[in-house]
Amino acid sequence: MKALQEQAEKLTLSSRAFYNDKFPVFAERLTSMFGYDMVLPMNTGAEGVETALKLARKWGYVKKKISIDEAIIVSCCGCFHGRTLAAISMSCDNEAIRGFGPLLPGHLKVDFGDITALEKIFKESGDQIAGFLFEPIQGEAGVIIPPDGYLKAVRDLCSKYNILMIADEIQSGLARSGRMLASDWEEVRPDMVILGKALGGGVIPVSAVLADKEVMLCIQPGEHGSTFGGNPLASAVAIASLDVIRDEKLAERSAHLGEELRQHLFKIQQQFPNYVKEVRGRGLFNAVEFDKTALPVSAYDICLKMKERGILAKPTHDTIVRLTPPLSISSNELQEGSKALHDVLELDLPKMRKPKPADAPATPCHRCGRNLYG
Incomplete structure (x- = not known):
């Protein structure tokens, strides 16, 4: 600035x-x-x-x-x-x-x-x-x-x-x-x-x-x-x-804090194995992928609930929440963010069981020919 x-x-x-x-x-x-x-x-x-x-x-x-x-x-x-x-x-x-x-x-x-x-x-x-x-x-x-x-x-x-x-x-x-x-x-x-x-x-x-x-x-x-x-x-x-x-050695900071964040996320995965399909990332470039068959709502709904708890995250492809916090984030803030996700899964998700809309008809990708939704 x-x-x-x-x-x-x-x-x-x-x-x-x-x-x-x-x-x-x-x-x-x-x-x-x-x-x-x-x-x-x-x-x-x-x-x-x-x-x-x-x-x-x-x-x-x-x-x-x-x-x-x-x-x-x-x-x-x-x-x-x-x-x-x-x-x-x-x-x-x-x-x-x-x-x-x-x-x-x-x-x-x-x-x-x-x-x-x-x-x-x-x-x-x-x-x-x-x-x-x-x-x-x-x-x-x-x-x-x-x-x-x-x-x-x-x-x-x-x-x-x-x-x-x-x-x-x-x-x-x-x-x-x-x-x-x-x-x-x-x-x-x-x-x-x-x-x-x-x-x-x-x-x-x-x-x-x-x-x-x-x-x-x-x-x-x-x-x-x-x-x-x-x-x-x-x-x-x-x-x-x-x-x-x-x-400020932000690359090294990102590598260190990324490992820390994934440890928090792996613990969440162990607590909610039915919901969390995979945790992946490098540095502070991470994602949590949810099991589409078990999750009663979309990743977007999870992000909305995280927002209510003070954490901004972005969904993609209905089942993935990306976590890309600022490189200046602190360890305490990482823990706070992880706790917000944990609380959404433990406290909010049981109340969010709403019928998901039926999948749209599959349409082929114009490039690779695979069936894609939307």
């Missing part, structure tokens, strides 16, 4: 045609922190994804010599990369795509965590594939952790088939998973990294795409841009945010 206030009194926005004194500092800080040659700043996470897609396609045509207009991007079933037209064209969520067609061509799907399926797609269509865009931990899907070794195997396959490994770290990055990047859990270096959310410190929208010159310089002046991307106000806030994450 101090960085925001101080910069707002000096300069908030200048045209991208001119230099300002804040963006170069932000660019140097981000590239040196993550070890990439260059950064292209945007505002929202979805814009970061769009930027990465354009970069991947352009690299595919310029460097890999893919035939013009035939570049393919591979993404994962269950992914969430935003709600722009390009992002929903990769989605398996019928709710997200209904009424917004026609969707963009040039996309193939693969199951998240299935390295065999990924190699099969690379073998069959590798000459046309520019990039593999994926979340190292799937957030909207319910904090889905990949199998051990998956990220390294992805890196090896992308290198083997000359395909850009593009990590969407908008949710999972910047200390959320207990590492600066979720990709760091297997010590892999993607060709592109997309950052957002925490980059703005909860104050202002900031996103960025990191890549080396081999990829980034495929985009020529005038081919991509943003009025507000990299503006002095956002740059000043992002610098302060990165400094806080580094100086």
